[in-house]
Amino acid sequence: MIPLLMVSMFAPMSQASAETDLGLTVDAAILIDAESGKILYEQNADTSLGIASMTKMMTEYLLLDAIKEGTVSWDQEYRVTEYTYKVSQDRALSNVPLRADGTYTIRELYEAMVIYSANAATIAIAETIAGTETEFLKLMNAKAEELGLEGYKFVNSSGLNNVNLYGMHPTGTGAEDENVMPAKSVAKLAYHLLKDHPEVLETSKIAKKTFREGTDDAIEMSNWNFMLPGLVFEYAGVDGLKTGTTNFAGHCFTGTAERNGTRLIAVVMKAVDSKGVGSYEARFDATAKLFDYGFSQFTKQELVPADYVIEDQKTIPVTKGKEDSVGIATKEDLSFMIKSSDKDAYTTKLVLDEKELEAEVKEGTVVGKLVVERKEGADYGFIDGTELSVDVVTTSDVERAGAVSLFFQGVGNFFGNLWGSVTGFVGGLF
Template sequence: MIPLLLLSMFTQPAMTANAETDLGLTVDAAILIDAESGKILYEQNAETSLGIASMTKMMTEYLLLDAIKEGTITWEQEYRVTDYTYKLSQNRALSNVPLRADGSYTIRELYDAMAIYSANAATVAIAETIAGTETEFIKLMNKKAKELGLEGYKFVNSTGLNNADLLGMHPSGTGAEDENVMPAKSVAKLAYHLLKDHPEVLETSNIPKKVFREGTDDAIKMENWNFMLPGLVYEYAGVDGLKTGTTDFAGHCFTGTAVRNDKRLIAVVMKAVDSEGVGSYKARFDATAKLFDYGFGQFSNQEIIPANYVFKGQKTIPVTKGKEDKVNIAVKDSLSFMIKSNEKDLYVPKLVLDKKEIEADVKEGTVVGKLVLERSEGSDYGFIDGSELTLDVVTTDSVERASGFSLFFQGIGNFFGNLWGSVTGFIGGLF
């Protein structure tokens, strides 16, 4: 007979990613970062690839805004509706603005529909405009993802829909049931670079409501699916973006951004559920609000290391063949990032020199090593772009090379110094 205790080990339900955390989040994954520095403030299961649904559209937005900046696409450019986008747009069970089979639409109209209303056919129309076909557009998505250093991603379409919803017209080379996936960390990294490279995205993502083709027979009211925007049901002060996502596979997801007192945060939640384990719009916005409350309430930007910082234990480094036998060293730049107000003293600077000594001629500003910042206790999540808590250590003076005559006598001094050291060492060894 199996002992009762041992049996219970097999029969108890496994812990899931939805388990309560110290922030009370019931999500499959979450991450919170400082939008300015990319410092990660919190993460939960952030490196597991999960469904991203319409958060995919952030990549489509990125590529469109790239094309606009490069001048290969213009806002006034007209798109002629294809059979694919026409048929897809007629499915109102999906998020869509219906397109006329014989219609043409400006890129600005399609972009607004995508960014505000998450319109799927409009998104495919943008992909076709940029790359000719959605199949070719996926190649651009993968290329950009690689450039940005994203990991764990898989793109099978431009929208984030399940391929099964694409009426058998899904991109070639992808499966009929495929769906886009990415870890929360990569989603946050995509949003981080989108805001850095194209901050104008917020000019559209912050619009709560707009009418598509206002004043025409095709006019349709579009309400932003980001219900945390001003005037909407889960309004949160400072929220102005960025992208929601919902499918059966991905659950209720959201990449949100908010700014308060010049401090901008980016939060990602994936497959959010309520206390009963049921996914909903409210669940994802509640989880996001908890992340924002945590970030705005407990973190502030602080200078950890000032510029020209000097290590008390080593203010100089030896110099050989120089007019001086040492040179002053200091940290070149300052280091500031967002941390909890009471954790500044947990970060301890450590000096790591490239060499124990350097040879003259030494120029001011020569890099001789690194300041490495180590945390004495607890975890530091690092930065979203993978950068480290390091600063260059440089020389703060110049040391000219000694003349040949001086080097001759230095050599003699070193010879007899080494000889005397060997003799005293030998004699000492006798006793």
């Protein structure tokens, strides 16, 4: 295999802008573009921290997977167990009380989980899907591995500290364990949840709803996401996604908002105010700063157009063909969210898979990639580790030469190589 050939093209670049200090008083934060997964900002995003009820995004994911696969249905009924009954009666936790002898539809439980962060309802969903919460943890871990999450530990389906589960916490977990994950993995979980199940927003955007309306068990559920329209920290465009609060995790939030066709995902962990005190307001203020930064400073820009011909490498050599070279160009455009002022802060580098091709060559054959790199300063990349690059392909066919033509090509190559050897030898004499 011929080593990779690298050709760099540098255009005049301005100095990259220094990263903005957003002044976030949080243990960790991250902001990404929900469409591409481009990371726009991060702060201590690789450190595993408590995630509290943001855990429920994984339970939502697995339920929506099961609904799509047909293994669980919305009108399926769940019969309350001793475990879910005891947890549901603890009103110091976020819960809708469940009757010991009651049955509830999966849709009812799902809405209680997504809107009200109801913990027993979440455990009920886990039991429905896997039989027990212990078995459900295996599904959570398998999905996390599938999504490429890192630094996570799941000990229950709800995000509570295990000490709150009345001694019935999943087998193999500690009595005071709590779920942990880095902000980057939380954002990646939210990113894939919205990609695979965007319908979750139809429920997460509901500010208030009555559980079991019209019955003696009716309970008003107010969404803990106070950034939703009409609530105290309303922020235009917010329609999800999941709050989380425990003593261990502090005040956390995974928020998402859409404006003018751009959707952002923000994660803040253990938010505090200027005095170091955690609060609902602190987490929503931090989230608003992230959204303000993203919506005001970033736009989707085309850095490389489709069918772009690289000035310094318009063709690649072809052997044994009717033509001795073939044109190359980018297969498609490369566009992503960057700071409006930073378009000139990037350069491109052509990376070819091989030095030459052998005919027969088909149009559209991938011969390498055009990599976009930031000349100076930090670029956080993509939440899935995707490279900033676009495929480079051939722009036409090159047929294989006939036998006679190949013969004369061979003769020419022979004498060309021979002449090169002779001149090298003669030159060596002097």
